[in-house]
Amino acid sequence: MQKNCIYLDNNATTKVDPQVVEAMLPYLTDFYGNPSSMHTFGGQLAKGVKTAREQLATLLGADESEIVYTSCGTEGDNAAIRAALLAQPEKRHIITTQVEHPAVLNVCKQLETQGYSVTYLSVNNQGQLDLNELEASLxxxxxxxxxxxxxxxxxxxFPIEQIGLRVKEHGALFHVDAVQVVGKIPLNMKTSTIDILTLSGHKLHAxxxxxxxxxxxGVRFRPLLLGGHQERGRRAGTENVPGIIGLGKAAELELLHLEEATKRERRLRDRLEKTLLATIPDCVVNGDPTQRLPNTTNIGFKYIEGEAILLLLNKFGICASSGSACTSGSLEPSHVLRAMGLPYTTLHGSIRFSLSRYTTETEIDQVIEVMPGIVERLRALSPFKNDDAGWLQGQSLVTSH
Ligand SMILES: Cc1ncc(COP(=O)(O)O)c(C=O)c1O
Structure with a gap:
């Protein structure tokens, strides 16, 4: 990473907090034993792992026995879905949404080839679900x-607890991918309807x-990985001790910073968003204007390509992201924005800025300063400027090969 980069891609991954690194270091050097070993050396690690488990459980309002470590959010989603289905082999219907992360969507697609039926709930143009559609599908x-x-x-x-109440009425298990939420929204599993929740360390400064x-x-959980008895038989494999210690410290810090950081990030995000909307013509915010993470804004800049914006931002040392995946010469727009039914004019020019507690006022000022010039420059080159019909035609050519 460039040393002085302005990092506004925190939904992709976050900077590891220096205090997290400090907490982890002894477990990469002196305490290298295996926590399952009977000797005292291993036992010292087990204590550290226990403390880390308590730290994470506290952030979630959960009991430490309810935590199962995994290697990432993707493994968590895979394990949760498989475990829930193995626990109720007689039931073969799954409900999810069209806008899930591929870690859920691709598992569901595979399950469809294995005799399961899957309902993919639609979203409206603000990315929100229709709870009536959920009711009708259960x-x-x-x-x-x-x-x-x-x-x-x-x-x-999403209104997770309202969804959960409906799910419970029908006796289904409720899995929630909270990878983007842990550390950004206060959670309390004691009063929640969630049965299984996924989180990932690298999204919260671990x-x-x-x-x-x-x-x-009480939820029957059949492990995805079979082997030793680690994690009370729910996930085999020698524990990633430094990672567990880091996640514990990160959870402790999130709890400490959550209220203050959330306020600050929301204020900076709103300033960025409002100023860009006021200074750049033909741009719109994608997503629910009120029910939204405090750190995220996704803005569609009409008539230009998101990838081109990213390249120019990169020249100024600004890291953001677009929803498109550039594969084999064709520009596939994001499945999330497509599910929202956004017009082609905004679909291709959407950029996500995602902040963290490390984001500064000065960084936001710099983005505000450079963005109007970048958009103007690209629009000057765009043959489709102010020409929705031409843009549509051009896009269908690009995406057809
Ligand atoms: C909502 C969501 N779920 C799952 C994942 C996958 O997490 P990981 O990168 O830890 O595998 C991500 C990562 O971006 C995510 O945003």
Whole structure:
């Protein structure tokens, strides 16, 4: 990473907090034993792991016995879905949404080839669900409802507890991918309807390679990985001790900073968003304007390509992201923005800025300063400026090969 980069891509990953690094270091040097060993050396690690588990459980309002460590959010989502289905083999219906992360969507797609039926709930143009559609889809055969807490691309937050109440009425298990939410919205599993929750360390200033599941006590959980008895038989494999210690410290720090950081990030995000909307013509915010993560804004700049904006931002040392994946010469717009039914004119020119507690006023000022020039420059080159019909035609050519 460039040393002086302005990092506004925190929904992709976050900077590891120096205090987290400090907490982890002894476990990468002196305390290298295996926490399952019988000797005192191993036992010292087990104590550290226990403390870390308590720190994470406290952030979630959960009991430490309800935490199962994983390697990442993707493993957590895979394990949660498989576990929920194995626990109720007689039920073969799953409900999810069209806007989930691929870690959920691709598992569901594979399950469809294995005899499961999957309902993919639609969203409106603000990325919100229709709870009537959920009600109508739930049946006694529904084994699992897997719905994200907040969307990684738009930040739209779903009404998870309202959803959970409906899910419970039908006796299905409720899995929530909260990878983008832990540390950004206060959670209390004691009063929640969630049965299984996924989180990932690298989204909350812990390192990559560590994640966790919250599994409500009493929920039957069949492990994805079979082997030793680690994690009370729920996830085999020698523990990633430094990662667990780091995630524990990160959880403690999130709890400490949550209220203050959330306020600050919301204020900076709103300033960025309002100023860009006021100074740049033809741009719109994608997502729910009120039910949204405090750190995220996704803005569609009409008539230009998101990738081109990113390249120019990069020249100014600004890191953001677009929802498009550039594959084999074709520009595939984000499945999330497509599910929202956004017009082509905004679909291709959407940029996500995602802040963290490290984001400064000066950094936001710099983005505000450079963005109008970047958009103007690209629009000057765009043959489709102010020409929706031409843009549509041009896009269909680009995406058809
Ligand atoms: C909502 C959501 N779920 C799951 C994941 C996957 O997490 P990981 O990168 O830890 O595998 C991500 C990562 O971006 C995410 O945003």
């Amino acid at each position: 049946t006694g055969k529904t084994a699992l409802v897997s719905i994200m807490y907040a969307n990684n691309e738009t930040g739209t937050v 390192p990559k390679g560590i994640g966790a599941l919250y599994v409500r006590r």
